[in-house]
Amino acid sequence: MGAGHGRTDGLYVAGDGRLHRLPAEAKIVATVGYVVAVVATPRDAFWAFAAHGALLLALARAASLPVGALVRRLRIEVPFLAFAVFLPLVGTGPRIDVVGLPLSRAGLWGAWTILAKGTLGVGASILLAATTPVAGILGGLDRLRLPRAFTAIAGSMVRYLDVIVGEAERMHVARQSRGYDPRWLGQARGAAASAGTLFVRSYERGERVHLAMLARGYTGSLPRLCAVPATAGDWATAALLPVAAALVTLTANLR
Amino acid sequence: MAVHIPDGLIEGGTSAGAGVVAATGVGVCLRQAGRLLDERRVPLAGLTSAFIFAAQMVNFPVAGGTSGHLLGGVLAAVLVGPYVGAVCVAVVVVVQALLFADGGVSALGLNVANMALVTPFGGYLAFCGLRALLPPTRTSVAAASGVAAGFAVVLASLAFTVEYAVGGTGGASATTVGVAMIGVHVLIAVGEGVITALTVSAVLASRPDLVWGARHLGPDRSSPAAALGLGSAR
Incomplete structure (x- = not known):
């Protein structure tokens, strides 16, 4: 995995910022925490989704990632946008007219939920993959006791x-x-x-x-990847994203 | 083609429940795969996973110039056995989510359950049932794997419908979503079935000893290696 090119490096973009240097296990846990907070956001709290998005953008800027190239990667969710388009047409309940089409109100909410939460989820995964080399992610999963x-x-x-x-x-x-x-x-x-x-x-x-x-002397188990495990400071830094997202979600739920 | 569930489509509790099911299921499969493959499992399962990933990039024609791609759950189960196959597909799904942002992180449990457990095991059961009914020939193995692969794709869309019924946030009734999803997947199933059958028959033609689902056919007397009294090319 030494060669820094081709598909094996996934979406990795080389860099040397704080985000790049954080141990992978802390970033994986932070990503999961962030996505859970996004999924728990009430669907009508539009400002909360904007805030979640701003968190990701700020991190991408802080890690000096090419935001344009990463946004293009969002294409991966296109199949689900097809599903999102389909929901308002077949949804249940009262209908509202949108440019002549009677669309289901519940279906429109469903489409919006998938669009907003799905996009933020993909964004978080892209951020993780862009700042963590493949070997790092696998080592992180290893240290998370998979x-x-x-x-x-x-x-x-x-x-x-x-x-x-x-x-x-x-x-x-x-x-x-x-x-x-x-x-x-x-x-x-x-x-x-x-x-x-x-x-x-x-x-x-x-x-x-x-x-x-x-x-070469393989006896049935590979040596553990000996990267430096995350320190308390690393965990605290990584926790900033999910904690901020959780605060946004909590505020949105309190209203 | 809606195979990878994104974040937010199925609510958190259901996703977490599916995560527990997926982790338990893959854990059991890992243990069984370890018994079957001993220490060879790491490189062999790793290369099989890489194969599934690559096979999903092989486009096949559907009709009039449109194309689809293989999902490969039943193909993996027939080629390397359901336990190793399930582990390999699970590895592919996890790598796709974490390294390529394909499929939501919070929906990882759902995606692993549908693609790495429901598809290979449901398909393999169907495969075994069909194989028992058909005469023990290579054609039967290929045909059974094709029908089972198509069946498993529909089964996976059914599993999705159940998950949607339990925790869906779409605003459309589960019946509507189910009818549409299963309808679309019946079409996908035809392609998946044909490609799986043709692929299995291509492997049977060159290395029948590598097809787990054809072990009951016994060693091939007509191959040059068998004629010379040699074992399989392990």
Whole structure:
């Protein structure tokens, strides 16, 4: 994972700010805390959602992240916007006319909830992934006491992700350069044959990797990633985000 | 294609409940996977997870030039067994949420439960049922895995509907959402089924010994290795 390029680094943007240097476990817990606070926000407290968003923007600016590039990453939630569009059309209860369309009031609220909370949630995840290298996130999960086998499997997955995805892309180019341009499901055999080959190659690579690990003295467990664990000060710094978000949510609920 | 549930669609309590179910389920699967794969599980399961991630990027045609992509839950279960398969899909879902911001962090339990538990196990049960009814041939294994994969996609949309009925915040009735979700997923299921069947049959053609769901077929007498009296290429 030393190579700082390609897919294995997820959304990571190199940097050396306070946010980048915070231990991953503190940031993961802070992200979860923040998202829980966002989800618990009453849907009609528009100012509270603005405040939640401002918190994220402030952190992104403080970490000198390219906000524009991160905002483009929000595209990932587009499938759910389709779901959000669908709700007002089929929602229950009284309807209101919006430019000639009778839309369900409850459905509109539902769409707004998904749009606001979903976007803030994706924003928080993007912030975590942009300021924490992959190895850091996996080490953080390890220190949060996730089962060792799980983090080790995730570690070897992301280590070979570029290799396997690269192989899939080369197969795609090979198919296309041979004129494969399927239009109907009945013509999917070529793509499926590639997927089958990809599995065989991945599995055989796994067997070779295992033998190579044995040759290097692997006895069934990987050494713990020895990063410096979070100090009380780190936890306190990381807690600023969820505590601020929780205060916003509490205030919104008290009204 | 609504597969990754975002934050805010299902309220907090239901998400937390699903989180407990998901953590328990994946814990059990890890223990079972450990028994089956011993220390080889780390690299093999890791590479299988990387394969599932990559396979989700393989686009297949749906109709008239539109394309969809594989979800791979049942494919993983048929290829490496339901326990290892479930662990691999769970790893993929967690990595997608934390490293690629795909799927809400507070909905992680829901997403793991739907994609890594309901899909592989529901699909694998259907696969075993069909396999028992069909003659023991490779074609049967491929066909059973395809039908099971399609069935599991619909099952996952049903699981989503139940979660929505319990804690949904959408403002539309669970029946309406359920009918729409299941309707859309029946279409997705056809593609998932066809691709899964074709992929399994492609693996069966080159390395039948790697297909967990075809172990009952026994060693292949027609392969060159078997003809020379060699075991599988482990």
